[in-house]
Amino acid sequence: GENVEQHPSTLSVQEGDSAVIKCTYSDSASNYFPWYKQELGKRPQLIIDIRSNVGEKKDQRIAVTLNKTAKHFSLHITETQPEDSAVYFCAAHNQAGTALIFGKGTTLSVSS
C-alpha cells in the first residue's frame, strides 16, 4: 500500500543551526507534498507545501525540496529558533488521490 517514510524521528539542534527533515513516498502518482507543524497541545497546521511541477519552494526561513525521480522530499529550516520546537509531519497523496498519507512525524527541539 501507499507509504510515507519520515526521518529522523527526533532532532535536537542549537538555536541558529539548520534543521533538515527527510521523507520518501511510494506512489509515483503523488503530486502534492505538504508539511504540517504541530506544537505541543495544539492542532497540526500547514507551514509549506510543494507541487510536483517544481523542485524547490522557499518561504522565509523554511524551504522544501522535491526529487520526483528518487521520490523524496525534504524540509529545511534555517536559523532555527526555540519557537520552531514542535512535531513536523510530511504527507503525500495516496494512490487513489482521495486523501493524504502522513509520515510518523519528527520531534524537533531547538535549545537556546
Next chain:
Amino acid sequence: ETGVTQTPRHLVMGMTNKKSLKCEQHLGHNAMYWYKQSAKKPLELMFVYSLEERVENNSVPSRFSPECPNSSHLFLHLHTLQPEDSALYLCASSQDQGFSYNEQFFGPGTRLTVL
C-alpha cells in the same frame, strides 16, 4: 482559530458505553476527515467524506461509525471500544478532496480515554 470545532474536548468512557464525537467546520469546505493520533501512529487517517459521501474507509473497525449529515458537520459514533482506542481524535476539513492541492484545516481534537 481555524474554523473547525470539535466537541467534547475530553471524553472518558467505559468499554460498554456508546458516545459520539462531533465536528463542525465554518469554512464552506466540501471535504471532511477523521484522524486518530496516538504515540504509535501519529496521524492515522480513518475516514474521508466528500460532499457528504464517504470516499475512504481506511480499514477502521466497525466499532467506529462515521456520519456526515451535511457538508458542515461530521460525527464519529463510538460503541464497545477497547482501551487501545484511547487517543486524540482529530477532525479536519478541506475545500475539496483528492488531487487538488487542498490545505487541510484541523480541529483541536477530542482526547478519548477508554477504561
